[in-house]
Amino acid sequence: STQSTGIVAENASLKDDVKTKTVTLEERSAKITELLNKNHELLNLKNEALEMSQNSFLATTTNNSNEIQRLEKENEQLRSELKVFKSSSDNRQFEIDAQQDQISALKSQIEMMYTENNKMQASLFETRNQLSTLRLTSSDNGGQEVILQKE
DSSP states (O other): OHHHHHHHHHHHHHHHHHHHHHHHHHHHHHHHHHHHHHHHHHHHHHHHHHHHHHHHHHHHHHHHHHHHHHHHHHHHHHHHHHHHHHHHHHHHHHHHHHHHHHHHHHHHHHHHHHHHHHHHHHHHHHHHHHHHHHHHHHHHTTSOOOOOOOO
16 A cells, blocks of 8 residues: 555656646747747748849849940940041041142142242333333434334
């Protein structure tokens, strides 16, 4: 009977121990469940942030890519315009050089004509002087007409 009382007491002690450990395990299980739920929430938030970051990165990459393409097209157009301008500029320079050559030729012609004109004026002046001299000589001869012969 003492043996059975001892077994009953030990059994009661084990039941209390099992109850205490069950409560402790349930509390720990609840705490673990709570931590797992929080971890799951944080993981979801982290995934959302990562997805937003990826979307932002993709949007930025797309915008940058579009901007690069736009700038490349603009650069190509500017190069094309530069080629046209350079070609036009080269043609204009060629025309300017040709016009300058024409101007130089005209200046030379003008200088030659000016020189010729000066010679003709000098010759005319000399001829007038000779004519005056002849008139004087004619008056000195008593009004006789003087006939000039070409030499």
